[in-house]
Amino acid sequence: MIDGSSYLYRAFHALPPLTNAQGEPTGALFGVVNMLRATLKERPAYIAFVVDAPGKTFRDDLYADYKANRPSMPDDLRAQVQPMCDIVHALGIDILRIDGVEADDVIGTLALQAAADGLSVTISTGDKDFAQLVRPGIELVNTMSGSRMDSDEAVIAKFGVRPDQIVDLLALMGDTVDNVPGVEKCGPKTAAKWLAEYDSLDGVIANADKIKGKIGDNLRAALPRLPLNRELVTIKTDVTLASGPRALDLREPNTETLAVLYARYGFTQALREMGGTSAQAGLLSEPVALGDD
Template identity: 45%
Template sequence: MSDKPVLYLIDGSSQMYRAYHAPVRTAEGGLLRNAQGRPTNAVYIFVTMLRKLLNEHKPEYIAASFDLPGRTFRDDLVTDYKANRTPMPDELAEQIPMVHAACEALGVPILTSERYEADDVIGTLAVKAAAAGFDVAIVTMDKDFFQLVGDGIRVFNPRDDGTWYDAAGVKEKFGVAPDQVVDVMALMGDTIDNIKGVPGIGDKGARELISKYGTLDNLIAHATELPGKRYREPLLAHTDDARQSRELARIRTDVPVDFEPEPLRYRGASRERCFQIFNELAFRTIVAEYAPTASTISKSYRLVNTPEALRDLAARLKSAGRFALRVLPDRPSAMLASVVGFAFSTSPRDADYVPVGHRALGESSSMPIAAVVDALRPVLEDTAVPKVGHDLKFDAVMLARLGVTLRGLDLDTMIASYLVDATRSAHRIEDLALEHTSYKALTEEDVCGRGAKALSLAELPPEAAVDYACERADLAGQLSPVFQNLLAKEELREVYDTLELPLIPVLVAVERAGVRLDAPALAAQSQRIDQELARRTKDIYDLAG
């Protein structure tokens, strides 16, 4: 393409049909379905294709077109147009509204016209856009569109890595120039659309004849001169069928649809609408990209870094009567880590972060940890104020190392998640938040970076960590009633209250005390095992000869 603006036109109906028939199935071989049992495979593949196109090509202008139900002008030309086509499967028909909704949610407008097919709408828009100074990319796997290729108009097949077709590409792929494609189709016909063509003339013969005579009209004018009966007789007998087939196969470029560039300018997807649709369709690998985040929701996350604000926080925690908390470490091990800060939440999307261990260059807003511990100790040790969290044992160990005994333990959402689903591979708060609150939480990598260049939380300024820190407490608080209900539903509340919850202080004490090892005894046992292994290895080789 040139430096002209590019308009992408998506052959929606064709892509949707191909998506439905794509070999994407469940492990049992059935169609993908959402929680309500509705089929979703066509929507999923269509959305995957469209997202790939948007991400890789970053279109400035884009639109899609779909066939409308009902008769078209082609049905007026012949009574049996598309009569051979198998009726649309009910499972596909049910997905059409979802495909349309997903397309528009992703920011792609849909243009249609009564009594015309999507091909004709695309053909008209392509010609008008090219005339207006645009380059046009028709996104389709349908060879019919080769007839439109010309100055400023190309076809893009999105399959695999994608293939572009200009005039030379059409000639190489189809065997004739773009302006000859419809004449070839008039001869060879189309069994799917019940376009008759000329009996006895297949695709190879059609290409040879049109390549030699240039056009269908010129071929018909010289039909009597064709050597042999193979092509001459059927062509003479079916001249009208050939002309009619050409009209059926020709993509119209005079549909009453206007080309207005500005409404087709791509402005991005609607995050809210995409999340709603993909969540409903259970597209879990996609929905996370559109879930609400700290940067898109209305929230109140505060940095507490003055004595006055600290006293106010302690009073609010006491008066709230219940709160969620998280102790933020500078490394994973509770017995080795230093405290970077404390996060608290008393209501959804409302939280406070008290920084105490940030050491970023020029950092001066961290509070003295001793002063923070003194101010918060009474409420942390108050058994009358229940505390919830995600991995309360970790928090309790960190606090115990500071001389604080965390009392009033209530719900640990990590333990509750394990009780509800022990087969789950992990119980990360980020995953649980997305699943149960439809919220995409920040990860430590999002905040601290990845790989060799990753920083610890302590190396960040508090302002850069406040959202991440506050989320740890806020989300634990939001998940608490969810897991309260799940524990009750699964009749696991007694197990939590009588077994898991009382075990937390015990495990805290065990972790703090550690386990004494008899190193000499372990070394002797290791030596005995090595000797036995060597003896058995020798026996094996001896037996093998």
């Protein structure tokens, strides 16, 4: 399960501005293509590239300011969305988007269905929220950084809490990316400490009067919104889907279409690896960095 929306944004912000010979922006596309090529080397039997559908979700109905701090998609990034979809389709990968929920919820639902069906699931993402899904049969891989979380121990080493405590950790900390306010001045270490002592968000809430100092005051001030926080950061695993994970076969790639797309966007290494000729590749140039202006 590939968290397509996450990778597109992360590649856009992590890589320098790139363009092809025609001046079209390609930086985010270049990062996503490299991630996809690395993923396909694992030879998955089933695969999906999951993206957010346009429009509001149930979380916006729960909390009007959800993600309200996010600027609109930059034009240079928006211009790369359709090319990304074209390449994903040409690689033989289904693209999934479901109205009313986020990509996270679609991935969470498919992951649990697949694990229950005896499949080994890899979620390819850079989003920390997915750590709540780690369990036997479900692992997280960040193809951009190379990190992997495939056990309780791995999640504890990264976050200081078990996978089943990740939701409560996020509820206490809040999430600035999604504009979910947590307990003021409560970072990951403080939240993990409270969960180590009281085991769950409910336990922390029940024992809030025992926590001293300014941070205790901050916790008590935040108590009314913590249940909502928990609901906002919980990945849904019961989304209604048209079909299950075994319908997501990796198809044979359309090499002719890929060759055209790789040529247009200047991805010479990808073209060579799929069997493009030296003469074809020689006509292309790798994406070049744009200046700040």
